[in-house]
Amino acid sequence: VAFGLVPDFLFPLANLTVPQGRDAIFTCVVNNLGGYRVSGDSATARVAWIKADTKAILAIHESVITNNARLSVTHNDFNTWTLNIRNVKREDRGQYMCQVNTDPMKMQTAFLEVVIPPDIIYEETSGDMMVPEGGSVKLVCKANGYPSPNITWKREDSGSILVREGSHSNQKARLTSVDGEVLSLNKVTRSEMGAYLCIAANGVPPSVSKRMMLHVHFHPLIQVPNQLVGAPVNTNVTLQCHVEASPKAINYWTRESGEMIISNDKYYMTDIDNSYYSTQLQLVIKRIHKSDLGGYKCISKNSIGDAEGNIRLYEYDGKFFHGHDANRNKQFMKL
Known part of the structure; x- marks a missing residue:
């Protein structure tokens, strides 16, 4: 035999989705609990928290039963009970029950989903x-x-x-x-x-x-934009080669005779990287003389192979163009 108004749940127990490591809080709101008595028991009805899928009793009223330091229960002295799970772990996932020991027993359940952010x-x-x-x-x-x-x-x-x-x-x-x-x-x-x-x-x-x-x-590949370059004596001229190579290549310039060109007051060399494998080679020859005319080679070598490009430098006196090469070579002339 029961006495007093029968307790009832004011709100459904809400399902929770909580990232691993955060806290989960279940809130159970029960009305008419304080005035309810069960025959043969002078105490009021009590709220219990149970892990439904394992049938483990977690807490009764304000006392934690399970041996888990991360769990705690609170009661606001009115009609609200909370189950707090700190630093949730994947094994906390499952069905939780808020139960009142009425006759017959009343309960409501909710699911705790523990999500985990991705990790490579x-x-x-x-x-x-x-x-x-x-x-x-x-x-x-x-x-x-x-x-x-x-x-x-x-x-x-x-x-x-x-x-x-x-x-x-x-x-x-x-x-x-x-x-x-x-x-x-x-x-x-x-x-x-x-x-x-x-x-x-x-x-x-x-x-x-x-x-x-x-x-x-891949082995080096060289493209020469202008194989014939004309310029007046006593002006500066720029020779260019476009190199594609991977792994990174060693790039250098030589005269036609094979003599390696070294950067100094006469020669200025630059390598401009356009991408992981593409490089623009430039050789600036300052104040060219008759002895500077002739063939030049840009050479590229890596662990797979090598390649070379040939450029011929000739004197341009400002009066005579060598056929269709004239327009192509204008960009290299400094009058």
Whole structure:
């Protein structure tokens, strides 16, 4: 036999989603608890907290029963009881019950979901990679977290990722991003060299990323914009070669005889990097004399091979142009 108004729950027990390491607070609001008596028991009805999936009693009224220092219960001396779980761990996930020992018993349940932000598994994830031009390479990225993270690949420079459209296709699709743990690159070209980012995200901030540098190796290639350069005596002239090489090449200039040119008051040399593998070579010859006329070579060498470009410097007296070369060479003339 029970006496007094029957307790009832004022609000449903709310489900919680909490990142690992944060605190979880369940709030149970019970009306009419203080005036209710159960036959044979002079005490008022009490609120208990139970882990429903394991049937473990966590707390009764204001006393913690379980041996877990991270749990505490509070009561506001009116109708509100709270179960506090500090620094939640993955094993705290599950169904929780707020129970009142009425006759029959009353209870309500809610679920605690513990989410974990993504974390890169470095020992299972690729580092910087090298592939010969024309070869294939697979970049791998693994991450932990709950829910399971999604992996997205992007170029650090926001460029396109070239992915073969079919298993037997020579066509490549240009994509701004690619999903999946493995990024497969086939018949790799030098334009695919650069930094790639694998980004792991599961909706729990923060998302994380790892940077991987893809090095594409090939022997040097030299392009000479102007193989014939004309300039008047006693003016400065600039010779140019465009080099593509990976790994980085050693670049230098020689005369046609093979004599290496050294920077001094007469010669000024610069290497201007345009990309990971592209370099612009410039040789400035100051106040050219008759002895400076003739052939010059730009030479590029790396661990895979070497290449050279040839330029011929001739005297231009301001009156006579050598056919179609005249317009091409104007940019190198200083009258």
